[in-house]
Amino acid sequence: MAQSRRRRPASRPASGGRRPAPPRPAEPGPVLELDVERIAHGGVAVAHHEGRVVFVADAIPGERVAAQVVDAGRERFWRAETVEVLRASPDRREHVWPEASVDRAPEHRVGGAEFGHIAMPRQRALKGEVLHDALARMGGVEVEVVVEPVDPAVAPGVDVEAGTRWRTRVRLHVAADGTVGPYAARSHTVVPVTSLPLAVAELEAIAPLGRTLEGAVAVDLIAPSDGDPQAVVRSPDDRRTARTAAPTVVERVGNRRFTVDRDGFWQVHRGAAATLTAAVQDLVDPDRFDPAAENHDLYGGVGLLAAAVGDRFGPSVRVTTVEADARATEHAGANLADWIGARAVTARVDRYLDELAAAPDDAGRGLRGATVVLDPPRSGAGRAVVDRLAALHPAQVVYVACDPVALARDVGLFRAHGYELEAVRAFDLFPNTHHVEAVARLAAIV
CATH class of the missing domain: 2.40.50.140 (Nucleic acid-binding proteins)
Structure with a gap:
């Protein structure tokens, strides 16, 4: 998903995929x-x-x-x-x-490769078990989910069997003595390394491994799908002034180009954007889709999934993308220029939904009959957003999730409002880590 916000440890420009735990004890335990x-x-x-x-x-x-x-x-x-x-x-x-x-x-x-010792089929099976268990316990639904590998056709250079060479964004940290490397698992200790096997080959080639970078705090490695790879050295006083335009990169998904801030959010797996585009297009029920309704892409970032809907149903589709980050919304407006009925709104999703609910019935801003693509941060949409959204009565919700527990909790909340989980697919967008991406369809049961 093409959001500019930073949301998932495994998806931001960082190599350590897990949040650090409390400091290790001074004395080893038993x-x-x-x-x-x-x-x-x-x-x-x-x-x-x-x-x-x-x-x-x-x-x-x-x-x-x-x-x-x-x-x-x-x-x-x-x-x-x-x-x-x-x-x-x-x-x-x-x-x-x-x-x-x-x-x-x-x-x-x-850190950042906590499943790297497990054969790939078992990795995907374990992720499916976690998703199944979460949906059963918190969502109240029993559904078997097969975690699908990314199609090599949309991920050139990725080794699907080994789960390597997929990361297009990596952050290396710099210790006080200038040592460069990722963090150790569950800590802020920099570990020097000789390789970056999860990174795409062009990033490993420019990574300053084995070098000393005194005065720096991090190095961000970025490999956009359209353009040369970049290594950006960060210093403690690295601040962009309000008058300085943020550097941008271009990402390609099929024949489409998306402009995104270089330091903004873009899915890190080389084939993730294409995979999620296809999954959203697949899970939108065409029998429930009304191109003239107030269709929405919430937490829409730079417009990736709104574009997926537009490409699926044609240039006359009405779709509004809502994103709190103004820069992302600015890019979304340009990225969605192909669609006459597309617009990009800068707003917090909960507040935006409150405004929709408060609009007069004849204002034409209701969601009855609409399709809503929902792509929240790792913490999920949560009760406030689910309650607001369900009260607006969209015909279907296509929910893109990077956290099984947050998805399962929100499925349970939607079900309490009369929306049932009709379909779910899962994708291994973070091989050799525990993370899994899921796309689900919930529909109002009449």
């Missing part, structure tokens, strides 16, 4: 032998020790591992790091990123 049971939301495995839940990093369900406790400060659960695999899963493989391997001390394992 080493436990654990039988790993399942994968939890967030990419860690679940085990039990003397009745207590233990969340274990770098393990696979079915394995027996020795794991060192790194956080025992909670009564209900502990956190631990695998230090030795005692009985390996048949799905364990050599880690695709040597610096993230279980063979290294946990404090020196890079």
